[in-house]
Amino acid sequence: MKEEKHQMIVLPCVGSTNDELKKMARGGAPHGTVLVAKRQTNGRGRLGRSFASPEKGLYMSVLLQPDGPAEKLPTLTPCAALAVRRALRRVCGTETDIKWPNDLLVNGKKLCGILTEGVVDMHGVAAVVGIGINVNTDEEELPQELSGTVCSVLGTTGRETDIMALASAVTEELEKIVALWETDDPALLEEYRAACVSLGRDCYILRGEERVSACVRAVADDFSLVVDTPSGVERVFFGELVFA
Numbered sequence: 001m002k003e004e005k006h007q008m009i010v011l012p013c014v015g016s017t018n019d020e021l022k023k024m025a026r027g028g029a030p031h032g033t034v035l036v037a038k039r040q041t042n043g044r045g046r047l048g049r050s051f052a053s054p055e056k057g058l059y060m061s062v063l064l065q066p067d068g069p070a071e072k073l074p075t076l077t078p079c080a081a082l083a084v085r086r087a088l089r090r091v092c093g094t095e096t097d098i099k100w101p102n103d104l105l106v107n108g109k110k111l112c113g114i115l116t117e118g119v120v121d122m123h124g125v126a127a128v129v130g131i132g133i134n135v136n137t138d139e140e141e142l143p144q145e146l147s148g149t150v151c152s153v154l155g156t157t158g159r160e161t162d163i164m165a166l167a168s169a170v171t172e173e174l175e176k177i178v179a180l181w182e183t184d185d186p187a188l189l190e191e192y193r194a195a196c197v198s199l200g201r202d203c204y205i206l207r208g209e210e211r212v213s214a215c216v217r218a219v220a221d222d223f224s225l226v227v228d229t230p231s232g233v234e235r236v237f238f239g240e241l242v243f244a
């Protein structure tokens with residue numbers, strides 16, 4: 001990762017920090033620009049879902065123009081989960097598991113989601129890594145249908161967290177992780193495999209309308225999953241797992 005100082009912009013409210021940062025990237029924002037919003041009115045999740053973003057959570061996006069081929073950019077997504085995991089441990093003392101590809105869980109409940117999107121800026125293809133963490137969030141403010149499946153740092157630790165300290169720690173850890181990513185350091189895969197709670201689990205793979213039962217056998221060297229399915233061994237490059 002280049003050695004520029006990160007520029008962190010903090011706004012009270014935006015539709016989606018990913019959308020705003022993509023606009024800024026097209027307008028020439030540099031690598032390492034960070035956008036934090038106190039809340040979002042149109043927070044977006046993976047697979048076209050919405051992401052509830054009430055006050056007291058951390059909603060941030062980071063613009064990355066790392067050294068590496070565009071085809072490798074999707075592997076930044078699982079790596080970003082490692083950065084957030086490290087930051088949560090450092091700032092909040094919270095231990096998380098990674099559900100492939102990049103949800104962070106505590107006791108099986110989701111604490112953080114990550115949405116990485118590509119953007120074409122004047123340097124070529126860049127990545128916008130969007131991170132949403134339920135930090136001091138009142139769990140009652142999250143959608144009713146998520147009840148029992150999500151959690152917050154406050155609910156987990158009983159302590160309030162300084163949200164901007166967490167945002168800074170995420171940015172720092174992301175910088176370190178990107179440096180490892182750029183050199184294909186095998187330590188990244190090792191750390192990811194140790195954190196990935198999907199390994200060995202019976203699950204369903206959701207691909208659009210399709211639902212395939214599978215058992216997760218391994219995380220491959222490109223961070224895709226190797227799964228056993230009724231029709232044989234398959235590789236999963238994208239999509240969502242639901243634990244059986």
Ligand code: BTN
Binds near residue numbers: 019043131
């Ligand atoms: C998911 O769990 O499906 C991914 C959620 C990603 C949410 C973050 S919050 C900051 C950034 N802005 C968005 O609109 N989405 C991401």
